Amino acid sequence: MISVFLPSLFGGALIGLSAVMLLLLNGRIAGISGILGALVSGTGLAVNLAFVLGLMLGPLAYLSVFGQWPAVEIEAGWPLVVLAGLLVGFGTRMGSGCTSGHGVLGLARLSPRSIAAVATFLAAGILAVTALRAVAP
């Protein structure tokens, strides 16, 4: 049990540390959907590109430390992948945040908006997976 939970806990703590770095150094919220949204609308290019580049280097750092890629198993077929992507992109823009902005920083700031957002996307995520499992168990 512990061997499963500990990497998650440490990984989570590192995600928190990363958010704290961006907050205390640059004064910004580490919200991935916000950073991507700024990129597609062309604002704050250098800083946001640097963050995204670092983000993509993360799994490579993991590879060089542990000698293997982090596990990625995708169960969804192509149409579902496209639909999921559209929903995630549209929804995070409309709801002003995702698992990082609302989930990590929002909860840490005890923001009522973010608490409402997290409760909503968790409920919707549970609904989606429950529906998927009902259709194709």
Added chain:
Amino acid sequence: MTHPLARPAAALASGLVFGFGLSLSGMLNPARVQSFLDVFGAWDPSLAFVLGGAVLVAFVGVQAMKRMKRPAFDDRFQLPANRRIDARLLLGSALFGLGWGLGGFCPGPAVASLSLGLPKIMIFVLAMLTGMILHDRVVRKR
């Protein structure tokens, strides 16, 4: 006077720690994310520890921020000013949650795992960026 490269360098370092943390945590794996959301089936609660650990550390950082006049490399902290819980927030979060459950990806892990070079992840990220642009073109006022 802040060095012009200070902010991009801080962002790069922060992104790297974020991506490594995601890789370590298991969040990069859509199958595990879906198992975490499968509370009525074969529920795997381990990813709750990711959010728990992240929020705990971020909470300490937020307390430190409250004692600082400004961030190290900028004039002021840029925090969301909107306090309203409105239909946009709830509908947007619901749509995001549905997509998160259907694919098992949220934005951070999707972008981080681009470096694995899997075609499905690239398609997901393209669709996600399309969804963002679609929203900004169609829905957003101004």
